[in-house]
Amino acid sequence: MRRSALPALIGVLVLGLLGIMAVILGPALLGTLRSEGGALLAGPECTVRTLDGEVGLTRDEAQRATTAVALRARGAEAPDTSDLDDGVLRSLAEGPADDAGPVLSCRGSAATDLPEEDLTETGLIPRADQVRVAMAEVFGDQSLGGFAPGGVGEGHGGDSTHYSGRAIDVFFRPVTEENRRQGWMLAHWLVAHAEDLDIQYVIFDDQFWSSHLARGQWHPYDAPAPANEILRHLDHVHVDVLRGGDG
Numbered sequence: 669m670r671r672s673a674l675p676a677l678i679g680v681l682v683l684g685l686l687g688i689m690a691v692i693l694g695p696a697l698l699g700t701l702r703s704e705g706g707a708l709l710a711g712p713e714c715t716v717r718t719l720d721g722e723v724g725l726t727r728d729e730a731q732r733a734t735t736a737v738a739l740r741a742r743g744a745e746a747p748d749t750s751d752l753d754d755g756v757l758r759s760l761a762e763g764p765a766d767d768a769g770p771v772l773s774c775r776g777s778a779a780t781d782l783p784e785e786d787l788t789e790t791g792l793i794p795r796a797d798q799v800r801v802a803m804a805e806v807f808g809d810q811s812l813g814g815f816a817p818g819g820v821g822e823g824h825g826g827d828s829t830h831y832s833g834r835a836i837d838v839f840f841r842p843v844t845e846e847n848r849r850q851g852w853m854l855a856h857w858l859v860a861h862a863e864d865l866d867i868q869y870v871i872f873d874d875q876f877w878s879s880h881l882a883r884g885q886w887h888p889y890d891a892p893a894p895a896n897e898i899l900r901h902l903d904h905v906h907v908d909v910l911r912g913g914d915g
Contacts, residue, residue, distance in 0.1 A: 714774040714860065714884075718755035719765060725756070730774055730860040737761045738806050738857055741850075760856060768848035770875055772856040775884035777863050782912035787833040791815040795866050795909040796834050799858075802865060803838070807854060811839040813904070825892065829868075835908035843902045848873055851905050858907050859884075871906040879910070 712724030716733075725733065729752060736746035737760045749757060759771045785793040792800060792815050803810060814820070814830045814837035821831060829835040838854060840847040855872045862870070862879055870877045876889040891900040898904070 716756045716759055717771045718759045720755050723753050723756050727774060733757060733760055734857040734860045735806055738853055742808055763849045763852055768845050768852055770852060770886040773884050773886055774859050776879040776881045778879040778910060779866055782866060782910055784913035787819055789817060791817050791819050791833055793833045796836060799865050799907060799909060800836055813837045813839060829908040837904045837906055839904040841903045843897055854905050866910045867907060868910045869908050871901045873902055874900050
C-alpha cells in the first residue's frame with residue numbers, strides 16, 4: 669500500500685507545483701502562446717533584430733515604432749516612443765548594419781469573416797483603398813502603381829491580385845541601397861499594421877511576408893522568369909489585401 673501510494677503522492681505534488689506556477693505566470697504565459705497546426709508558439713507578437721539581439725514588441729508597440737520612424741524621416745511630428753528601446757528605433761530607421769533588409773516581423777493573422785468587395789472609383793476595393801489612404805497619412809506622396817480607375821487587366825501574372833483591385837505597388841526607383849532601406853521602412857510598417865488593415869501579402873526585395881503564416885517571418889520570394897528587378901520586387905513594395913468571402 670505504501671509503495672503504491674508514493675507515485676500518487678508525487679503526482680499530486682507535481683500538479684500542485686504546476687498550479688502555483690500557472691497562477692504566478694499565467695497572464696504572461698497565456699499571452700505568449702499561439703497555435704499553428706497544434707504546435708505551440710512562444711514569444712512576442714513582433715520582433716525587431718537589433719545590433720544587440722532580437723527585441724520583442726507588442727503589435728501596438730510595433731505600430732507605434734514603425735509609424736514614428738516613418739514620420740521622423742519626413743520631418744513630421746511623431747508619436748511618443750520614449751518607452752521603446754533605442755536600438756529598435758535605430759534598426760527600423762537604418763536597417764541591418766551590413767545591408768538593407770528586413771529587421772521586423774510580426775505574426776500573421778488572416779481574418780476569415782470578411783465580405784467580398786467591389787471596385788471603387790480608384791480601381792481598388794475598399795480594403796485596398798484603405799491601405800492606400802493609411803500609407804499616404806504616414807508616408808506622404810508616394811509613387812504608386814498596379815491599379816487604375818476601372819481596374820487593370822494586363823501587365824501582371826495570370827492570377828495577380830492586381831486584377832481584382834486588391835493590390836498596390838509602391839515604387840522606390842532606382843534600385844539603390846538607400847531606396848531599399850526606404851522600401852523596407854514601408855514594408856515593416858505594413859507588416860506591423862497588417863492585422864488592422866487586412867493585409868494578406870507584402871513582397872519586397874526578394875522577400876515576402878504572409879498573413880496566412882502564423883509565425884510571421886519573412887521568406888525568400890521565388891520570382892518567375894526572367895527574374896528581373898520588377899519581378900523580384902527590388903524596385904517596389906507590393907502589398908495586397910484579403911479577398912473576403914470564401915477565398
